[in-house]
Amino acid sequence: MTSxxxxxxxxxxxxIDRCRHLVHPALRxxxxxxxxxxxxxxxxxxxxxxxxxxxxxxxxxGTGKGIRQVLAVLAAxxxxxxxxxxxxxxxxxxxxxxxxxxxxxxxxxxxxxxxxPTLWKTYGIGPAVLAGDVLLTLAxxxxxxxxxxxxxxxxxxxxxxxxxxxxGQTEDLxxxxxxxxxxxxVTAAEYRAMAVNKTGALLGMSAAMGxxxxxxxxxxxxxxxxxxxxxxxxxxxxxxxxxxxxxxxRTGKPVGSDLRxxxxxxxxxxxxxxxxxxxxxxxxxxxxxxxxxxTQVARATELIEDGGGRALVTGEGHAALxxxxxxxxxLPLHPRAGAELTALAHYLIERSH
Amino acid sequence: MTSxxxxxxxxxxxxIDRCRHLVHPALRxxxxxxxxxxxxxxxxxxxxxxxxxxxxxxxxxGTGKGIRQVLAVLAAxxxxxxxxxxxxxxxxxxxxxxxxxxxxxxxxxxxxxxxxPTLWKTYGIGPAVLAGDVLLTLAxxxxxxxxxxxxxxxxxxxxxxxxxxxxGQTEDLxxxxxxxxxxxxVTAAEYRAMAVNKTGALLGMSAAMGxxxxxxxxxxxxxxxxxxxxxxxxxxxxxxxxxxxxxxxRTGKPVGSDLRxxxxxxxxxxxxxxxxxxxxxxxxxxxxxxxxxxTQVARATELIEDGGGRALVTGEGHAALxxxxxxxxxLPLHPRAGAELTALAHYLIERSH
Numbered sequence: 001m002t003s004x005x006x007x008x009x010x011x012x013x014x015x016i017d018r019c020r021h022l023v024h025p026a027l028r029x030x031x032x033x034x035x036x037x038x039x040x041x042x043x044x045x046x047x048x049x050x051x052x053x054x055x056x057x058x059x060x061x062g063t064g065k066g067i068r069q070v071l072a073v074l075a076a077x078x079x080x081x082x083x084x085x086x087x088x089x090x091x092x093x094x095x096x097x098x099x100x101x102x103x104x105x106x107x108x109x110x111x112x113x114x115x116x117p118t119l120w121k122t123y124g125i126g127p128a129v130l131a132g133d134v135l136l137t138l139a140x141x142x143x144x145x146x147x148x149x150x151x152x153x154x155x156x157x158x159x160x161x162x163x164x165x166x167x168g169q170t171e172d173l174x175x176x177x178x179x180x181x182x183x184x185x186v187t188a189a190e191y192r193a194m195a196v197n198k199t200g201a202l203l204g205m206s207a208a209m210g211x212x213x214x215x216x217x218x219x220x221x222x223x224x225x226x227x228x229x230x231x232x233x234x235x236x237x238x239x240x241x242x243x244x245x246x247x248x249x250r251t252g253k254p255v256g257s258d259l260r261x262x263x264x265x266x267x268x269x270x271x272x273x274x275x276x277x278x279x280x281x282x283x284x285x286x287x288x289x290x291x292x293x294x295t296q297v298a299r300a301t302e303l304i305e306d307g308g309g310r311a312l313v314t315g316e317g318h319a320a321l322x323x324x325x326x327x328x329x330x331l332p333l334h335p336r337a338g339a340e341l342t343a344l345a346h347y348l349i350e351r352s353h
Numbered sequence: 354m355t356s357x358x359x360x361x362x363x364x365x366x367x368x369i370d371r372c373r374h375l376v377h378p379a380l381r382x383x384x385x386x387x388x389x390x391x392x393x394x395x396x397x398x399x400x401x402x403x404x405x406x407x408x409x410x411x412x413x414x415g416t417g418k419g420i421r422q423v424l425a426v427l428a429a430x431x432x433x434x435x436x437x438x439x440x441x442x443x444x445x446x447x448x449x450x451x452x453x454x455x456x457x458x459x460x461x462x463x464x465x466x467x468x469x470p471t472l473w474k475t476y477g478i479g480p481a482v483l484a485g486d487v488l489l490t491l492a493x494x495x496x497x498x499x500x501x502x503x504x505x506x507x508x509x510x511x512x513x514x515x516x517x518x519x520x521g522q523t524e525d526l527x528x529x530x531x532x533x534x535x536x537x538x539v540t541a542a543e544y545r546a547m548a549v550n551k552t553g554a555l556l557g558m559s560a561a562m563g564x565x566x567x568x569x570x571x572x573x574x575x576x577x578x579x580x581x582x583x584x585x586x587x588x589x590x591x592x593x594x595x596x597x598x599x600x601x602x603r604t605g606k607p608v609g610s611d612l613r614x615x616x617x618x619x620x621x622x623x624x625x626x627x628x629x630x631x632x633x634x635x636x637x638x639x640x641x642x643x644x645x646x647x648t649q650v651a652r653a654t655e656l657i658e659d660g661g662g663r664a665l666v667t668g669e670g671h672a673a674l675x676x677x678x679x680x681x682x683x684l685p686l687h688p689r690a691g692a693e694l695t696a697l698a699h700y701l702i703e704r705s706h
Contacts (some may be wrong), residue, residue, distance in 0.1 A: 035523040103486060107479035126460035129482055133456060133489070139516040140493050144508040151505065155497040162490040169483055170388040267419055 072210030078335035081214020088146035095139035154158035160207035168197025200232025230324035271309030385650035421446035425563030430690035434567020448492035467573035489526025509616030514558035521550025583677035
């Protein structure tokens with residue numbers, strides 16, 4: 001599939017850097033106006049400083065890739081606008097992302113993210129809930145006040161995204177209480193719908209709002225939203241793959257952490273749906289109420305692979321990516337930005353290989 | 354001061370009921386479109402059902418008074434509009450209020466509210482964080498999509514309110530880590546600023562957005578915002594008084610709970626500022642790191658009263674209420690709605706007597 005991309009990984013790093021430098025001053029300035037205490041927490045959540053507020057010389061240390069801001073900027077350029085036009089969309093998207101990570105880590109009781117303690121682990125649950133609320137409020141302010149004539153539609157995109165995000169998070173929490181198999185079991189289809197809501201909606205909004213602010217047509221805006229959702233599904237699937245088979249040094253999470261705490265992810269659900277001897281042994285391993293031991297995690301990992309879980313979901317991830325590409329291929333796009341978007345999507349998925 | 358009000362308490366209950374019945378269907382319908390799980394949590398947070406979703410015959414049981422919706426409706430009527438015009442403002446305000454209660458209870462680790470277990474105590478911290486996020490998102494949607502031509506200004510009011518709310522909540526958390534006396538001590542002035550942000554901003558927004566949607570002039574909108582902030586300060590002060598001297602059967606909270614966990618409230622700060630023997634003994638009682646015993650709570654309560662804390666803050670509460678009344682008195686208002694607003698403000702403050 002790499003033959004379809006004309007932009008190589010080294011170039012993608014340059015694209016990510018370019019977009020980050022375009023957006024960073026605006027993102028930085030919205031956090032500067034806060035109470036010192038929430039200001040510190042929001043900067044920590046972006047990976048710009050350590051727990052005491054000391055600044056990192058390299059702003060990239062501890063940060064994510066900032067994929068959502070890249071999507072906004074590239075979508076603006078792809079519809080023939082300037083990357084600069086998309087900055088409020090990029091800021092909104094990164095704020096929503098930071099909000100969702102901070103609150104999700106509280107909900108999931110995750111203690112580490114990006115090789116550092118999570119926000120609640122560092123500052124406590126109460127302050128982390130508040131920091132998330134502040135990030136969400138800043139996102140709303142940005143969409144309402146910095147998107148000019150496009151504000152009503154930008155807010156519609158934002159509200160739709162938030163609703164999907166929370167619906168997805170609710171489904172994710174709901175899945176925890178449902179069985180692996182039998183009546184009421186979580187199906188792979190339900191899982192995919194959750195992933196589109198929880199991960200895809202924000203990627204879709206990032207690109208769609210970027211295109212909107214750069215004067216893209218309604219057809220462009222809708223296509224970017226749809227394509228972003230597909231990329232989000234692919235991304236979530238590959239995140240699940242990394243959660244089981246990823247290198248902890250790269251993921252920043254302990255190996256097998258999803259399995260250890262018996263989190264329902266697509267590779268497991270798909271392996272269970274195959275219903276062979278591997279699936280039955282896997283179901284037995286996952287049936288207990290307690291966290292899995294190291295040995296059980298290793299055994300479950302083998303059974304998921306033997307049961308075809310890894311191959312099936314990798315195929316599904318690539319299919320979602322293909323649908324995203326086809327959605328965009330039907331529209332006139334600026335060639336360079338279009339190629340960079342395609343390369344970015346591949347880059348997101350390929351990181352697990 | 355009651356001579357200034359021409360509306361008596363029995364009438365106020367009727368006013369509250371009238372506004373509630375006007376707003377309830379719209380408030381109800383926004384929660385109906387949610388995932389069943391978050392739908393249940395939001396309905397519980399409004400006091401419309403018990404933890405299992407069983408509906409109460411009397412919709413008022415376990416609910417708050419809905420003061421914010423009343424302010425929105427009365428402000429609309431006071432500027433000569435229809436109460437109906439204010440419904441989106443009332444819904445937005447009640448959603449923001451519910452959001453803030455749900456998250457504040459998590460932050461403050463409060464286990465009971467309105468005679469029932471708090472949302473996090475009933476459903477867990479993670480789901481409660483999510484339910485709060487959902488309530489805030491519904492508020493944004495309502496302000497963005499149901500306020501018609503007034504949407505940009507309604508959103509400006511909402512964003513200003515949210516920013517103040519979170520600034521106040523941050524200050525409140527910050528106060529916990531600061532000393533009662535000496536360098537870095539929390540001053541009464543800082544406390545009042547926090548109370549205006551944390552409680553006043555939303556009351557101000559409720560009335561201001563109600564006036565806005567009913568076609569009130571910019572001067573009306575601003576005056577309602579200012580008056581609401583003053584009423585909020587008075588309300589918070591009286592809430593502090595109730596937290597120390599209130600009847601648990603009426604407040605729904607254990608007696609002396611604020612003192613027990615050494616929460617900084619205005620009566621204590623004011624008593625400490627007096628700097629007499631009572632203040633010194635009070636400071637000694639509050640100096641330890643642990644929760645106060647029943648005997649210590651009783652002793653501290655006496656010392657605050659002896660130190661003048663109760664009388665001083667009651668005076669401050671009435672002064673804030675007077676400023677609110679003067680702000681509104683400078684404007685042409687519909688007489689009946691204006692009188693009801695004044696009576697409502699008194700009712701809020703008098704409930705502690």
